[in-house]
Amino acid sequence: MFDGTRRRIVSLWFPRFASDRVLRARPVDGPFVLTLQQNNANRIYCLNEPARARGLYRGMPFSDARAFCPNLSSRPADLHADQRFLGLLRRWAVRWCPWVGFEGADGLVLDITGSAHLFGGEAAMITAMRARLARAGLSVRIGCGDTRGAAWARAHHGEEAVLETLPVEALRLDPDTVMALQRMGLRSIGQLAESPRAPLARRFGPELLLRLDQAFGTRPEQITPEAEPPCYAVRMTFPDPIGLVDDVMAGTERLLERLCGKLADHQAGARVLCLTLRLVDGGVQDVELRLARALRDAARILPLFQRGVAEVNAGFGIDQIRLEALQVEPLPPEQVTHVSTRDPGRLDDLITRIGARIGLENVLRFLPADSHIPERSFSIAPAAFSKPEAGWACLRPRPVLIFSPEPIAATGPRPPRRFRWRRMALTTGRASGPERICPEWWLVDDAWQSGLRDYWQVETLEGRRLWMFYTPQNPGWFVQGEFA
Amino acid sequence: MIAYPPRRSRVHEAFGPAAVSFALWTAAQIGADVFWVREGWRPERLNPPGFGGFDPSRLILAQTKDQTDTLAVAEEALRDGAVPFVVLELTAPISLTAGRRLQLAARAGTTTGLCLIPEGMGCNAAETRWHCAPVFDAQDSTRQCWSLKKNKSGTNGAWHVRWDPETHRVTVVSPVRE
Numbered sequence: 231m232f233d234g235t236r237r238r239i240v241s242l243w244f245p246r247f248a249s250d251r252v253l254r255a256r257p258v259d260g261p262f263v264l265t266l267q268q269n270n271a272n273r274i275y276c277l278n279e280p281a282r283a284r285g286l287y288r289g290m291p292f293s294d295a296r297a298f299c300p301n302l303s304s305r306p307a308d309l310h311a312d313q314r315f316l317g318l319l320r321r322w323a324v325r326w327c328p329w330v331g332f333e334g335a336d337g338l339v340l341d342i343t344g345s346a347h348l349f350g351g352e353a354a355m356i357t358a359m360r361a362r363l364a365r366a367g368l369s370v371r372i373g374c375g376d377t378r379g380a381a382w383a384r385a386h387h388g389e390e391a392v393l394e395t396l397p398v399e400a401l402r403l404d405p406d407t408v409m410a411l412q413r414m415g416l417r418s419i420g421q422l423a424e425s426p427r428a429p430l431a432r433r434f435g436p437e438l439l440l441r442l443d444q445a446f447g448t449r450p451e452q453i454t455p456e457a458e459p460p461c462y463a464v465r466m467t468f469p470d471p472i473g474l475v476d477d478v479m480a481g482t483e484r485l486l487e488r489l490c491g492k493l494a495d496h497q498a499g500a501r502v503l504c505l506t507l508r509l510v511d512g513g514v515q516d517v518e519l520r521l522a523r524a525l526r527d528a529a530r531i532l533p534l535f536q537r538g539v540a541e542v543n544a545g546f547g548i549d550q551i552r553l554e555a556l557q558v559e560p561l562p563p564e565q566v567t568h569v570s571t572r573d574p575g576r577l578d579d580l581i582t583r584i585g586a587r588i589g590l591e592n593v594l595r596f597l598p599a600d601s602h603i604p605e606r607s608f609s610i611a612p613a614a615f616s617k618p619e620a621g622w623a624c625l626r627p628r629p630v631l632i633f634s635p636e637p638i639a640a641t642g643p644r645p646p647r648r649f650r651w652r653r654m655a656l657t658t659g660r661a662s663g664p665e666r667i668c669p670e671w672w673l674v675d676d677a678w679q680s681g682l683r684d685y686w687q688v689e690t691l692e693g694r695r696l697w698m699f700y701t702p703q704n705p706g707w708f709v710q711g712e713f714a
Numbered sequence: 715m716i717a718y719p720p721r722r723s724r725v726h727e728a729f730g731p732a733a734v735s736f737a738l739w740t741a742a743q744i745g746a747d748v749f750w751v752r753e754g755w756r757p758e759r760l761n762p763p764g765f766g767g768f769d770p771s772r773l774i775l776a777q778t779k780d781q782t783d784t785l786a787v788a789e790e791a792l793r794d795g796a797v798p799f800v801v802l803e804l805t806a807p808i809s810l811t812a813g814r815r816l817q818l819a820a821r822a823g824t825t826t827g828l829c830l831i832p833e834g835m836g837c838n839a840a841e842t843r844w845h846c847a848p849v850f851d852a853q854d855s856t857r858q859c860w861s862l863k864k865n866k867s868g869t870n871g872a873w874h875v876r877w878d879p880e881t882h883r884v885t886v887v888s889p890v891r892e
Contacts, residue, residue, distance in 0.1 A: 576796040577774075583794075584776055584787050592754065594775040596762040608762045608770070618771035627855075628764035630734055633757050659850045689855055693848040694731060714735035714766060714848075714856060714877070 238352065239453070240340045241373045241381035242323070242359070247336035248276035248307055251315050254367040261299050264307040265292045275307040279369075312336075320456060326355065331453040337385070339378055341453050378453060379445030383419070393445065394420030401441040407434055419445065460496050462555035464488045471510045471547025478507070478539050478548065479532070485553040486528040499524025499561030505535060507542060508550040515542045520590050522581035522614035524559040530575065534582055581614055590614050598622050602667055604632060604710070605677070626665055627687055629697040629711030634677070640707040643700055645686050651696065651709050659691040664700070680704040687713065715873045715886050717842050717865050719744050724841035725792070725816045725827035732846035732858050733830045734760070737801045739877055739884050740828070742768040746799040749791045751776045751784050753805060766856075767882045781806055788827065789815060795823030803830045813839030841866050849874060857887070 244250065248264050261281035263274045272292040284299045296302055312335065320338055323330045326349070329341035342355065349355035356372050363370045373384030380393050383400035393400075396419050398411045410433075416422045422430075422442060431439055443449035464485045472478060482505060493499060501524050505517040517538035525531055581593050595613040598621045599606055607624075640646035645661040663686035669678035681703035689695045697711035719740055720726040728736045741748045748768075750760070754777035762770035774797065778784045781804060788802040800820075808829075817839050820827045829840070836843050843864035851857040854876055861872035874889045 576794070580791060580794045580796045581774070584790055587790075588776060588778050588783055588787060592777045594777060596760075596770045596773060596775070598762075598770075604761070604763075610775070613774050620771065622763065622765075622770055624763040629761055630738065630764040630766070631758045632761040632764075633759065660852060660855075687855070689850055691850050693850055693859075695848055695855060711761060711764070712731070713764065714732065714738070714858075 236376055237341065237343045238346065239375055239378050239381040240326075240342050240356065240359075241333060241375075241378070241385040242338045242340070242363075243333070243371045243373070243382075243385040244336050244368055245371060246276060246278060246369050247316070248312050249278045250368045251312060252305060253278060258303050261286070261302050263292070263295060263302060263304045265304050266307040266309075309335075317456075326359065329453055329455050331455050333382065337382075339381065339453050377445060377447040378451045379441060380447075383445060394418065394423065398422055401438075401445055403438060403441060407438060410434070411438075460492065460498075462489060462492060462498075462500070462558055463552065464492070464554075465550060465552035467550045468548070471549045473544040473547045475536075475540050478542075478544075478551065479536065481551050482535055482539065482553065483528065483532050485551065486531055489553055489555060490526045490528045490531075493526040493555065493558070493561075497560060497562050498558045499526045500531070500555035500557070501559050502555070502557035503531070503535075504554050504556050505538070506552040506554070507544070507548045508552070509544070510546045510549050513545060515544075517542060518556075520582070520585055520614075522578040522585060522590065522593075523575075524561045525578075526561060530579060534579065534586070537583070537586060578614075585614065601670065603670060603675075603678070604628065604667070606670075627713070630714045632697075632711040635699070635708035635710045638698075638707050638709060641705065643684065643702060645688050645698060645700075646707065649707070654692070654694075656690040656692050656694060656696075658688055660689045662687045667699075680706070685710075715860075715875070716868050716871060717862060718860075718884070720826055720828065721841060721867075722798075722826050723821045723824050725813070725820050725829060725839070727829045727831050727836050727840040727843040727864075728846055729831045729833050729836070729843070730846040732848050733844075735766075735858070735877075736844060736846040736860065737828050737830060738765055738768045741772075741799050741801075742766070743883055744799065744826075746826070747772045747774070747797045749774050749776065749797040749800045750803075751778060751788045751791070751801065752803040753778055753780065753784060755779075756803070756805075767877060767879060781808075785812055785816070789819045792816060792819035792825050792827050793823045795825050797825070799826050799828070801828045801830065804835065805832065807831075807835040808837050810838055813837035817841075836864065840864065859889075 249262060252264060253262060261284055263277040263281050265272050266275035274286060274288055274290045274292060274295055277286055286295050286298065320330050323338050323340055327340050327342045327345040331339050333339040346352040346355050349358060352374065356374060360370060360372060371385045371389060373381045373389055375381040375384055382402060383393060383396050384391060387396050387400040397417060398419060399408050401419060416425060427439060440449065444451045466481055466485055501521055503519045507515045519534055519538060585593050591612050593613045594610045595616055595618060597609045597611050597616060597619050599609045601607050638649045638651050640649050645658050648657050664684035667683050667685060680701040683699040683701055685697060685699045688698050695713035696709050697713060698707060698709050700707055750773055776787050778787055784802055788800055791797060791800045816827055842862060845861045845863050847859050849857045849859045856877040857874060859872060859874050862870045873886050875884050876887050878885045
């Protein structure tokens with residue numbers, strides 16, 4: 231029983247973590263390795279027990295390993311997936327105690343002080359841990375001790391051993407220090423602890439004594455538990471199935487209030503929401519809502535769901551609704567001001583509703599861009615993800631409509647006196663120009679393959695004012711735009 | 715010039731080669747933000763550096779895939795009232811029902827609607843219908859002729875106008891001598 235003074239730490243070490251993870255999903259008989267490109271060579275990153283029995287080891291070049299063992303099967307290692315999987319194991323380990331941290335890339339450390347009796351004592355708890363992990367297909371070594379250092383040492387170098395008898399590597403030292411200690415004849419932790427401290431500190435620096443003290447508990451070492459990421463999902467189950475739009479909206483309203491409370495606690499706002507309706511017959515219907523800006527105001531989000539909910543086929547009824555914020559953005563509280571009378575939220579709500587019909591990426595806004603090329607002198611961005619920008623000063627006359635260049639029959643560097651465009655016979659009344667625009671050579675653009683362009687503003691006697699250009703390097707006349 | 719700027723809470727129509735500049739000049743003159751709805755497949759594109767007196771950052775463009783979407787989006791925007799001026803480019807004639815729905819939406823949101831229509835595809839529900847064409851003038855390159863072809867609450871007429879960049883207004887000028 232916990233007496234209130236001694237800490238108890240459990241260290242879990244998964245010696246074949248990466249390969250166990252892969253083999254859980256796709257079991258392989260016989261030797262199996264994961265390879266990783268390290269220092270320009272494909273080396274073994276992790277291997278299973280049969281491969282180790284054949285004499286392969288970590289860090290061995292993969293080509294050598296294949297020569298030793300022709301029937302070796304292999305896959306490339308995925309470090310990110312390993313990290314994610316360790317995160318999942320960490321969440322699982324919270325079932326034993328609330329205080330769980332990572333120990334390197336292939337281990338966990340648990341502070342079981344005061345929680346072991348809930349599982350029938352320390353020994354029973356460790357047996358249960360081992361059984362569950364074995365059932366999950368993970369090989370594990372479990373060390374238990376009064377300090378984090380002692381637990382780590384037992385997990386890595388003998389689970390039942392007395393700490394003093396363990397070799398000096400068990401102190402989490404770097405290999406050079408271990409090698410130097412062994413040359414001095416200090417092979418076990420006990421020998422190290424008995425030897426005088428001052429010469430050791432002079433020879434190896436503070437790191438060695440820190441690790442030694444941490445292992446014996448004379449200096450404290452903390453376990454940093456990972457913060458649980460906030461879960462922005464709420465659900466509601468009904469005793470009887472519902473089917474009317476008003477009922478679903480009333481349920482959604484209650485869920486939204488809870489969700490928005492959660493969002494407000496974390497100073498966040500939802501950008502994408504998903505309402506999942508579970509039907510009585512097991513079917514699932516999703517209503518997705520993409521907002522034009524981050525929101526956490528239930529009264530404003532609710533009417534935006536109306537359209538999506540009305541389209542759902544409820545079948546025999548809905549017995550559970552679940553609301554999740556799929557994409558969340560930080561939304562700090564804003565100071566209310568009396569100066570601004572325009573409500574910017576009203577426009578965002580309109581964009582959201584229209585975006586629900588035609589897609590949020592089709593509601594656009596023009597932004598100025600820095601280029602002389604007419605087609606690139608502005609950019610178009612979704613209005614929901616951009617802010618209006620100033621800087622539209624344009625010194626040269628530009629047409630109000632542009633289209634891809636339409637050739638006309640004309641020759642010579644001056645605008646033609648008469649020409650036909652779109653089946654209209656036009657006569658030039660006044661032409662101003664030329665304005666020479668060079669292609670941007672640093673960008674490849676097929677439309678500008680014909681080289682330089684001399685732009686003319688041509689006003690016709692018929693009224694139309696056209697923006698035409700002549701390509702001197704590749705003679706030809708084109709109409710590209712029309713003025714106001 | 716009568717019936718200009720177009721009455722609020724109504725939907726108007728404009729056609730002709732200068733219909734786009736009619737919409738932009740009107741927006742600049744009444745100082746309103748613009749919600750512009752057009753079909754995404756059309757080859758002509760708006761060129762914001764050429765908007766002249768109208769600030770392109772006040773325009774929001776919705777690209778739809780067909781006319782049904784255009785009408786639905788425009789009705790939503792007109793009814794909402796967050797943007798006071800809604801321009802929609804139509805490619806096919808709309809029914810009286812659709813035109814009437816737009817009128818009701820504009821009245822609910824106290825917004826102004828403007829349909830840019832192909833020639834001869836007007837809807838009877840429109841409040842006014844303008845034909846806009848540029849006119850050649852040796853001195854002035856913004857001169858246009860706007861003729862009121864239909865007016866539910868008044869007479870028709872035709873005016874020669876130009877854009878005055880100093881005052882940011884449309885000014886009526888006397889016709890050029892032939």
